[in-house]
Amino acid sequence: MAEWRRRTYLVDRSFQIKYILLLMAWGVVLSALFGLWTYQAHQQAIETVVRGPAQRALVDRADRQLMWPLVGIGALSVTALGLLGFVLTHRVAGPVYVMGHFVNLLAQGRYPTRRALRKHDELQGFYARFLDAIEAMKERDERHVGKLEETIVLLRGAVARVPELGVALEVLEREVKDRREALAESTSPAAGVFPLSLEGRGQG
Structure with missing residues (x-):
């Protein structure tokens, strides 16, 4: 017999995907603006420095070589923002999901057992007050x-x-x-x- 552990990463799918995509969209916009600014600055530098066809051909080849690293950096930035959005929403959606489950139990006339959130979860203070309120209801x-x-x-x-x-x-x-x-x-x-x-x- 072997044990296996299944983790649910998208606890609240619509909430998490919404903000992950929002952060990734911001990453795309910022990367595009940075790329546009870099291109314009580069073109101005070329117009100032390049004097002949040979230099122009050399610069064009360097431009093509430079383009792919810039695209890669932009893609990495978008991916990093997406991962950041996943981590942040995961730490919020989990506690909210647990409290929602507790509310459902209370609506059924049942009381949940106290349990601490994970160390890195958000809403720790609110969750503690929420549990205190449940305990007060139970005592009453x-x-x-x-x-x-x-x-x-x-x-x-x-x-x-x-x-x-x-x-x-x-x-x-x-x-x-x-x-x-x-x-x-x-x-x-x-x-x-x-x-x-x-x-x-x-x-x-």
């Missing part, structure tokens, strides 16, 4: 459930005198049971959920 829910349990004890003593309370008591007991199960449930964002390093196990 636990207090409310405790109060409901106290109320159930009182209702059980009153059912013998007021049988009509039996139906309300059953509904309340089911609700408290569901809330206790949700509070006790260990909902972890680990395998298959945490987006920056989705891990899986397979057999090889």
Whole structure:
């Protein structure tokens, strides 16, 4: 049996691709402007220095040799900006994805398990406050459930005198049971959920 790890690099595909392409487009524009400026400066220098056909032919050959390194530098610049965009968006999209998953769990009445982001992720401070807010909600829910349990004890003593309370008591007991199960449930964002390093196990 062998272990394998699968990483999800495009966590939020539309967001990441949008800004990667935007940075690459800026790279193309800047490279084109730099190339145009270099060409104009070069042409002015040629007009000043070149005097005869032999010199012109020599300069033209040098121009062709110089063109490819300039194109290569421009391509490398565009690629570097694209990689920079990937790294930056990856460090933002991951935490946002995790918090979105946590919000979905809260909407279902469940509480996620606290988990730290990776060291180089962005939004560390906001994420910490987000987890603190979830913890405060959970503690408040636990207090409310405790109060409901106290109320159930009182209702059980009153059912013998007021049988009509039996139906309300059953509904309340089911609700408290569901809330206790949700509070006790260990909902972890680990395998298959945490987006920056989705891990899986397979057999090889």
